[in-house]
Amino acid sequence: MMSKRQDVISQHNDSKSQYNKQILNSAFGREGQNHAMFDKISFNNARQALLKQLKQDHKATKKLSDDIYNSDVGLIEEAQYMVSESIRQFKCNKPLQEAVFTLNNSKFWYLNFVYNFLQKCVDMDRVHFCNMDTESMYLSIVGSQIEGYKQGLKYVISDQRFCDLHYKEWLPWNDCTVAEEKKLMGITTESQGENIVCLAPKCYSLYNGNEQSDDIVSLVNRMKGVREKKAILTTNDYVKCLSDGCNINVTTNNLQMKMGVTSMINMEKSALTCIHKKIFVLANGCCAPFMYGINADHYLIDSNLHSDLAQLKPSISQSK
Template sequence: MVLIDYCNFIIDDIDSIALFDKHLGFESFACTMMAKRQDAISQHNDTKSLYYKQILNSAFGGEGQNNAKFDKISFNNARQASLKQLKLDHKSTRKITDTINNSDGEVVEEAQYMVCESPRQFKCNKPLQEAVFTLDNSKFWYLNFVNNFLYKCIDMDRVHFCNMDTDSMYLAITGSQIEGYKQGLKYVIKDQGFYDEHYKESLPCGDNCTVAEEKKLMGITTESQVENIVCLAPKCYSLYNRNEQIDDIVSLVNRMKGVSQRCWLSEGSEKKANLTANDYIKCLNSSVAISVTTNNLQMKTGVMSMISMEKSALTGFHNKMVVLSNGC
């Protein structure tokens, strides 16, 4: 019904029908945690705000994982491992430590085996449909905002989509050349009447709105406004301003999923360094790949080791997107 009401879809044929009961079990939890986060933001308490944000995020991730079907790994001695290998659930066994004897030949520590079991049957008590629906529903309202608001009242010839993610979008706007860059959509509105009538459904109500209004559920707010953005790929972008007096770039936000922002330089320097906006620009204009070396701790056969791994932080290659035959 949503697609019919909002997108004027026409049903030509019905293959099957599924009925769902309305479930509001998480509504009070989400609203309460969000209200507490809004209060923390109003009090400028960044620690408490982050705390409630992490609760919401971890709750969604935890309830969306069907960990009942995950492989179960246990550490056992030889006798316990032998018994578990007789079960139908047994998947693999790996010896990780040898038996340790003292000078008299007595066993001090038995050999340890890592046994992996994969359950043949399991019962899922997690509300997986909640997580799936939340993701699908967010995509719908995302597209609803773009198609039924932006394209109807904004001059999209003066707006360019730079980067889009699950819950965010980055727009390059050609507005007024006189006013500064913090002008939002003010100078690209083509239907002021439609904008005034519908903007409160998604956007905050003016500059003096409350935190609750700005951070409302299913709403959209402006996170930051800058002069320039370089987007190499989804989750890989740099926001920066240019200081024309000294002809320098002021990096504001640098994002690179999978690589820590504070990493070791690939040239072997022991000083920590951040990726800068110049690195993104160099990669875009000169096709230069920026590499970094990351350090991770790993445990193997009871020994903790530090593993240094060189990663390509910024490249001109993007393989995280599926492109259909029609170019979409």
């Protein structure tokens, strides 16, 4: 499948390229992280939800809507509840060990690239990790202020000999083929910009311009749990969420079929939020991992290093 995607990219066929990309990405998530395989979700009225809550398989219940009455105080539509239950059996087309290995192997190569390449040939005092995910990272690079933001690691190399020797093992180069750019276990640049606002993994806004002068040009907006096309959000929403500590809610529409009748349910979701339940967010915006017996007060912030980096304008690079 990887070779097929490389072929269609060479042919500049964007539709087939996205199709093959979705197949590759879903090969792991469909089997290993698809909660629909391990949960049974049902929509019920109050009586049905109460009965299912008494079962041992019950996990959670969420109220979706209230009772609707007409002018004569007659019940038009009952309140709806979403009930999650644990299923006793499920079918998996691939071994779960394969999905677990894929997840852990990606983390291994992630660290391998950071410690065996970046740390050895790049001046890490001029590189800041803005955000990291399973197989992607977002770097703020303090390079040349004269050249544009599409400069990559060119001006932060500390060991040019080591970089020239191992560069092609990890990163693409000029005039390389699609197969060389999309090689397995390799790194490629997906997008670049002048600024980035990172709220959480897979929740960020990459943009050019200055938010103080309202000349922002949004390049990439990503959020978790909400489709970007349905949630019309701008970079200013990300900046507002980060600076004011507020939530940005959007309304999503979902179709539901019950008793042969299809209805549309409007649900309000928090597309952007300043709450993070997976890692500590420190006072300077850096993220630190959870550790047993360690809280946010135990982390020390080097204010001198932070002020030195703030004086330089970085370029943002997303690698994947």
